Amino acid sequence: MFKRVYLDNAATTPIDSDVVEAMMPYLTEKFGNASSIHYFGQETRAAVDKARQQVASLINCRPTELVFTSGGTEANNLAIRGLLEAQVKPNIPSHIITSAIEHPSVSSVCEDLEKRGVRVTYLPVHESGVVRLSDIEAAISDDTVLISLMAANNEIGTLQPVAEVGKMVRTLRNEGRKIWFHVDAVQAAGKIPLDVEEIGCDLMSVSAHKIYAPKGVGALFVRRGTRLHQQNLGGRQERGVRGGTESVPLIVAFGKAAEIAEERLKEDGRRLGELRDVLEDRVFERIDDVFLNGDRKTRLPNISNISFSGVEGEGLLINLDMHGIAVSTGSACSSGSLEPSPVIRALGRNDDLARSAIRFSLGRENSIDDIDRLLEVLPASVANLRRLSPEKK
Secondary structure, X not given: OOOOEEOEOOXXXXXXXXXXXXXXXXXXXXXXXXXXXXXXXXXXXXXXXXXXXXXHXXXXXXXXXXXXXXXXXXXXXXXXXXXXXXXXXXXXXXXXXXXXXOOXXXXXXXXXXXXXXXXXXXXXXXXXXXXXXXXXXXXXOOOEEEEEEEOEOOOOOEEOOHHHHHHHHHHHHHOOOOOEEEEEOOOOEOOEOOOHHHHOOOEEEEEOOOOOOOOOOEEEEEOOOOXXXXXXXXXXXXXXXXXXXXXXXXXXXXXXXXXXXXXXXXXXXXXXXXXXXXXXXXXXXXXXXXXXXXXXXXXXXXXXXXXXXXXXXXHHHHHHHHOOEEOEOOOOEEOOEEOOOXXXXXXXXXXXXXXXXXXXXXXXXXXHHHHHHHHHHHHHHHHHHHHXXXXXX
16 A cells, blocks of 8 residues: 655645644533633633734734634635725725735635625736736725735745735825735745734734644734624624634634744745755656746745646646545636636646646645655656647647
């Protein structure tokens, strides 16, 4: 039986054993509702408060500026919808600026808001996957309310100039313009240093399951003084911003994972960056007609996205999985037809290269042995699929 190799850590990560240990008491004897005023409730309230401090420390915000959510998708929805509904009066024109390569939890919200009369500008990126600051500046108009930009792309890992955008927004605010700035940091948190004060954003989304904690919990940084309209109507939890009984075990797990991520940030970044570079060097040495998608330097340390000319990415994914290696295409399969990745197409790649893109995303448990195993399988898999490709016949 072959050893299975997991190279899809951008999709989700395994739960750290220390995180499991931290959350277990809150799945068993420490079961109180954190909104209750008796001992059982105050015991879990203290645990939630500690976790809030731990997550806040990871992005350098005040604990009181953090709202726990069910994950990154809800955090992005709350940020965008909540901001517009709280800041824009009915029947008043409003405008959002975002990029063409945002995660669906941002782009889908923007598309839905367009149906309701909100004007949205989807900025292009240049071939490295980075938005031009000049394009953002040119897109700003009198009715611009929000700029929403991801810190790091989930498919190619490219970093966006969020600190420069934050500086631009602060300058406009000082001139009396009412513009807010949201950063989707779901993929970036725990991989690179993030400081909401240095970035200057008003809102930032983060998620637990990208940093070795369970799925089902995330958080939104809401800068003090930024008003949001509540999306989950119900109780007054999370200072009235997000109703619903807090999932104490998941929140505790998120806090512990954030603490570990902060402690290991530099070392994990260095090691994974070196491992990623070895992977790419070997792929480019051993396989012809391959193309790196995104920027080689300005990106997350753990993501590599490569197009294999003449190969369907879905076929290569399945072939690798049959050999025990898990990767991602980063593209969607809908109604039986493979659609090319919009992110890769936005870089200027043609549909064939977009369909052939594979994302390799590394994590703490990966080692050079995993890269060796991948390279035992990958060249032959690519060669076989190319031979079977109608384009090669």
